[in-house]
Amino acid sequence: MTKRIFRSIFSVSAVILVISIGLILGLLYGHFGKRLEKELKQEAAYLALAVEKDGEESLAKLSKTGERVTLIDSDGTVLYDNKTDPAAMENHQDRSEVQEAEKAGEGYASRTSATLGKKTIYYALRLENGQILRVSSTQYTVAGILGGMIQPILVMIFLMLILSLAAAFHSSKKIVEPLNSLNLDDPKMNDTYDEITPLLSRINKQQKTIRQQLSDAKRQQEEFAIITNNMSEGLLVIDKQTELLSCNTSAVKLLGAKKAVTDQSVLTMNRSEPFRKAVEGVLKGKHMVETMELQDGVRQLLANPVMEDGKVTGGVLLLVDVTEKTQREALRREFTANVSHELRTPLTSISGFAEIMQDGYVKPEDVKRVAGKIYDEAQRLIVLVGDIMEISRLDEGVTEYKKEQTDLLDVIEECKERLQESADRKEIKIEVEGSPLVFETTKPILEEVVYNLMDNAIKYNREQGNVTVRIFRKEKQFGFSVKDTGIGIPLIHQDRIFERFYRVDKSRSKEIGGTGLGLSIVKHGVSCLGAQISVDSIPDEGSTFTVTWG
Secondary structure: OHHHHHHHHHHHHHHHHHHHHHHHHHHHHHHHHHHHHHHHHHHHHHHHHHHHHHHHHHHOOOOOOOOEEEEEOOOOOEEEEOOOOHHHOOOOOOOHHHHHHHHHOEEEEEEEEOOOOEEEEEEEEEOOOOOEEEEEEEEEOHHHHHHHOHHHHHHHHHHHHHHHHHHHHHHHHHHHHHHHOOOOOOHHHOOOOHHHHHHHHHHHHHHHHHHHHHHHHHHHHHHHHHHHHOOOOEEEEEEOOOEEEEEOHHHHHHHOOOOOOOOOEHHHOOOOHHHHHHHHHHOOOOOEEEEEEEOOEEEEEEEEEEEEOOEEEEEEEEEEEOHHHHHHHHHHHHHHHHHHHHHHHHHHHHHHHHHHHHOOOOOHHHHHHHHHHHHHHHHHHHHHHHHHHHHHHHHHOOOOOOOEEEEHHHHHHHHHHHHHHHHHHOOOEEEEEOOOOEEEEOHHHHHHHHHHHHHHHHHOOOOOOEEEEEEEEEOOEEEEEEEEOOOOOOHHHOOOOOOOOOOOOHHHHHHHOOOOOHHHHHHHHHHHOOOEEEEEEEOOOEEEEEEEEO
């Protein structure tokens, strides 16, 4: 910008200099021309007085170096000339100044010599006797003046150009200096040219817009980071060279990587075949779905390409932890198989006994006994179906019960009363310890949990054993425990006793008649109640199940 201003100022200065010199010379030329005409007129007037008084002899004393004086007769014959011999001069009757003087009394004329670059001015005055007195003088033309003064003029022009250069440099620097010192961070605080005030206002407005946009972009980026980092799913964004552009913490965790490094290949985070296959496929423009089996679980990888103008520019990879889903599906398959097996056993018995009776192989005295067997198996089937329906209901989280204020002690006493007959058959003593404990809960589910725990404590207890149900409070925690003096549970089985249809001793369970779903129902019920359950058991000494809230 400084150079452009410098060139502009210097160019304008140079043009003005040339024009000024031309105008000055023209004005001086015109001024001195008019002055010369005036001087010639005055001199002609003085000479006319002398000629009219003393005749032609008064002109003989004129110098030959001054203005040219010529006396012309009325017929155009030159009578006198102080520069040239009159006899050698031609008739001047046709001269414009002479003709004008004859008519008007005086006349002016000028003639220029193109070769000498001089201009001759003539003034003619008519005398009383009809003669014409003409006075003339030469004046250099503008070209002639320039020709005679070319050297000093060039020197002057050179000096003026040097001054113009210095002035242009200084002026351009001074003009640009306030612009260079502008504070664009706060345009309104600048004290500079009024002409750039609209520009500064626009810059200030644009800066506000940019700051707002940056603030919005930063806020959106932070919100996006918060959202993605709190996602349970892993999110990865890659470019077409497989370099990692963005990644949340869940992706690092789900891939089992130590850390994510952007601007490096995403394959450094996991080199398994499914992951590599998904990355390669998505960069070819394909939608990929892969399952990855890692040490800590199973991951499902969904990959979608990012397209721009019909070309693949990258990919988005979504990792979902499907370990629980896979386990649930496996458990569901196992549950279905177990249900089929458990249902088949009583149904086979019922079918077998009915077939024997149908074929007439049962003696009349044995009909009652066989019918009793069919009844027992039917009851066993009813209990099994009931347990299956209960656990399915708890599994789906579907309950029509509402929470209400419930006394835990009353629930335990009711369950004790319902199970007292079973306990009496084995001469088992049931003891309840603790004071009333009222809290808001789902009473039917709580009853189901307490009943199943106490029922198991009786079933798997020894003859003349004890079952102790104790209510406790510990600071912010409260709950109850069911302790028996039964056969106990080996340590290797304690992690699996809450699985459906799992039995520690299948032969003993068959004798007892359990369905294998009691503790599964307990676990789901406890989860619905928002509590936790734990077990402490020693083989041949007994088991203690503890349910805790808080």
